[in-house]
Amino acid sequence: MNGNSEISVPVIIAGGGPVGMTLAMALHAHGVRCLIVNTETGVRRHPKGATQNARTMEHYRRLGISAKLRALGLPADYPTDVGYFTRLTSYELARLPFPSEREKMQAIAEAGPTDQVPEPLLRLNQMHCEQYLFDHIRTLPGVTVRFGWQCLDFADGPDGVSAEIEEISSGRRETVRAAYIVGCDGGRGVVRRKLGIKYDGGPTGPAGYLNGPMVATYVRVPDFFKRVPHKKCWQYWMINREVRGMVMVVDGSDELSFGTTLRNPDDKPDPAVIARQFRACFGQDVEFKFHDHIPWTAGHALVAEKFGAGRAILCGDSAHLFTPTGGFGLNTGIDDAVNLAWKLAAILQGWGGPNLLASYEIERRPIAKRNTGASQDFVRGIGATPIGEAIDENSEAGERARREAGAFLSTFTEEFASLGVQLGARCDDSPIIAGDDTAAPPDDPHVYTPSAVPGGRAPHLWLKGHVSLYDRLGRGFTLIRFANSNSDTRQMEEAARARGMPLTTVNVDLDAGRELYGRDLALIRPDHYVAWRGDRLPDDCASLIARVTGG
Numbered sequence: 001m002n003g004n005s006e007i008s009v010p011v012i013i014a015g016g017g018p019v020g021m022t023l024a025m026a027l028h029a030h031g032v033r034c035l036i037v038n039t040e041t042g043v044r045r046h047p048k049g050a051t052q053n054a055r056t057m058e059h060y061r062r063l064g065i066s067a068k069l070r071a072l073g074l075p076a077d078y079p080t081d082v083g084y085f086t087r088l089t090s091y092e093l094a095r096l097p098f099p100s101e102r103e104k105m106q107a108i109a110e111a112g113p114t115d116q117v118p119e120p121l122l123r124l125n126q127m128h129c130e131q132y133l134f135d136h137i138r139t140l141p142g143v144t145v146r147f148g149w150q151c152l153d154f155a156d157g158p159d160g161v162s163a164e165i166e167e168i169s170s171g172r173r174e175t176v177r178a179a180y181i182v183g184c185d186g187g188r189g190v191v192r193r194k195l196g197i198k199y200d201g202g203p204t205g206p207a208g209y210l211n212g213p214m215v216a217t218y219v220r221v222p223d224f225f226k227r228v229p230h231k232k233c234w235q236y237w238m239i240n241r242e243v244r245g246m247v248m249v250v251d252g253s254d255e256l257s258f259g260t261t262l263r264n265p266d267d268k269p270d271p272a273v274i275a276r277q278f279r280a281c282f283g284q285d286v287e288f289k290f291h292d293h294i295p296w297t298a299g300h301a302l303v304a305e306k307f308g309a310g311r312a313i314l315c316g317d318s319a320h321l322f323t324p325t326g327g328f329g330l331n332t333g334i335d336d337a338v339n340l341a342w343k344l345a346a347i348l349q350g351w352g353g354p355n356l357l358a359s360y361e362i363e364r365r366p367i368a369k370r371n372t373g374a375s376q377d378f379v380r381g382i383g384a385t386p387i388g389e390a391i392d393e394n395s396e397a398g399e400r401a402r403r404e405a406g407a408f409l410s411t412f413t414e415e416f417a418s419l420g421v422q423l424g425a426r427c428d429d430s431p432i433i434a435g436d437d438t439a440a441p442p443d444d445p446h447v448y449t450p451s452a453v454p455g456g457r458a459p460h461l462w463l464k465g466h467v468s469l470y471d472r473l474g475r476g477f478t479l480i481r482f483a484n485s486n487s488d489t490r491q492m493e494e495a496a497r498a499r500g501m502p503l504t505t506v507n508v509d510l511d512a513g514r515e516l517y518g519r520d521l522a523l524i525r526p527d528h529y530v531a532w533r534g535d536r537l538p539d540d541c542a543s544l545i546a547r548v549t550g551g
């Protein structure tokens with residue numbers, strides 16, 4: 001490859017969407033320099049989803065930005081209800097009530113010691129979140145930001161990768177030499193295509209609303225809340241026999257995102273058609289201003305057949321494509337990035353073993369399958385909503401049809417509060433997990449059962465002074481020692497030191513915590529997963545440490 005100039009960096013990230021930017025932050029937190037390349041010069045001003053889920057927010061907490069992001073979400077008292085209507089100005093069919101940010105924070109302040117949600121799901125539109133991440137990564141000295149640049153190609157060799165990048169405005173090229181390239185470049189990214197990796201899976205069933213070509217429209221409706229005669233919602237779904245649509249409040253003002261269907265995948269969004277659909281959803285003539293339209297495809301449940309090859313790794317949408325129900329796509333990508341970041345750091349810093357990188361795919365691919373499956377189940381529910389012929393009518397038959405639809409829609413709560421999917425993903429079969437003989441709790445998308453059986457998320461604890469256990473964990477591994485333990489942890493600490501593995505020992509004096517963890521000691525990975533637990537140190541601490549860091 002012929003670059004005009006050449007630079008070297010440990011990791012190049014192709015793609016600066018939310019996953020690429022989170023990976024850059026996480027690498028920086030582990031002391032690894034990276035260069036991030038993104039085609040657009042900045043963050044695109046167009047709303048997408050608004051689900052920063054509980055797991056993502058825990059990651060952002062550890063990266064020191066969760067409170068800042070919360071300040072950018074919907075106004076503190078705005079209810080995050082999901083409402084179903086025949087039309088925006090007509091009948092309400094069902095309402096799923098959800099707390100405002102202030103109510104969530106109040107619940108945290110009052111939470112008991114074993115409460116599991118220190119960082120509840122945040123309704124913050126992706127474009128606002130991305131803008132914050134974009135501004136933030138530019139303040140990190142270890143992150144070289146190349147927005148307005150594209151990754152054209154890369155070659156993988158025994159000593160590293162060599163990627164060719166180009167500044168789009170000038171055509172200026174650079175060759176970047178790196179130990180690893182991570183493709184965070186979305187569903188059509190260059191890294192996956194160059195590796196010849198295909199997605200497994202397909203659409204989630206027969207086409208229907210939220211299952212096929214869609215268009216997301218960014219729209220402003222002056223005096224929206226005065227015109228809509230219902231209690232405020234975060235999402236308004238319109239269900240009638242003429243049109244289906246969804247309006248999502250972007251920031252609590254008159255700015256909205258309107259989602260409706262496109263007839264064919266290759267159709268360009270037609271503002272006149274969308275305007276007709278919008279008025280039909282509104283239920284009366286209304287003044288509005290369209291900012292922009294983005295076509296997209298809902299209903300995917302696709303997982304890459306491999307999550308990388310050699311020194312090239314896939315992360316985020318490049319590794320899996322979701323339908324948006326449940327809001328799991330972005331969040332699964334953020335979780336990938338956090339899993340990958342510490343492994344790359346360990347390898348680059350010399351304390352990661354030869355099997356560590358392979359564990360990324362072994363752990364994350366089944367989770368991608370699990371989570372795409374959960375989204376699929378939710379989308380099937382939406383398609384099955386009964387829409388009686390009389391649903392719009394002011395008549396007894398109309399009331400019956402609305403009652404029937406309402407009863408069905410009222411069962412949708414878990415799509416929006418699926419804590420089991422968010423926090424319950426496990427990797428019991430991973431070779432870098434030192435399991436014990438206890439069975440893990442069953443995987444339930446709706447319910448999260450905290451468990452310290454190795455292979456799952458370390459259960460959360462509120463410690464004395466209402467300090468989150470997660471704020472006490474080290475940047476590397478953490479050995480938790482409960483107060484009643486007589487164990488001398490020095491052998492483990494020495495073994496970690498000998499390996500070069502960062503290890504922090506944290507003493508926890510909380511009976512309820514000891515009970516929940518089920519053992520006196522627990523070894524927690526940098527991504528908050530329990531790697532091992534026991535009542536005393538193993539005889540051979542060095543081999544345990546070798547195992548959990550990849551041999």
Ligand SMILES: Cc1cc2nc3c(=O)[nH]c(=O)nc-3n(C[C@H](O)[C@H](O)[C@H](O)COP(=O)(O)OP(=O)(O)OC[C@H]3O[C@@H](n4cnc5c(N)ncnc54)[C@H](O)[C@@H]3O)c2cc1C
Binds near residue numbers: 016047152
């Ligand atoms: C309308 C819409 C609504 C959505 N709603 C939700 C939702 O409710 N919940 C949810 O979880 N998800 C939702 N999603 C999906 C979510 O936006 C994606 O899952 C998320 O953006 C994936 O992040 P990513 O960083 O992996 O990829 P992307 O956000 O796709 O970012 C990839 C980046 O890589 C850049 N890039 C591509 N190729 C190159 C190259 N060769 N060189 C340099 N840069 C490159 C792209 O320009 C892009 O900026 C929605 C998506 C859309 C379109």
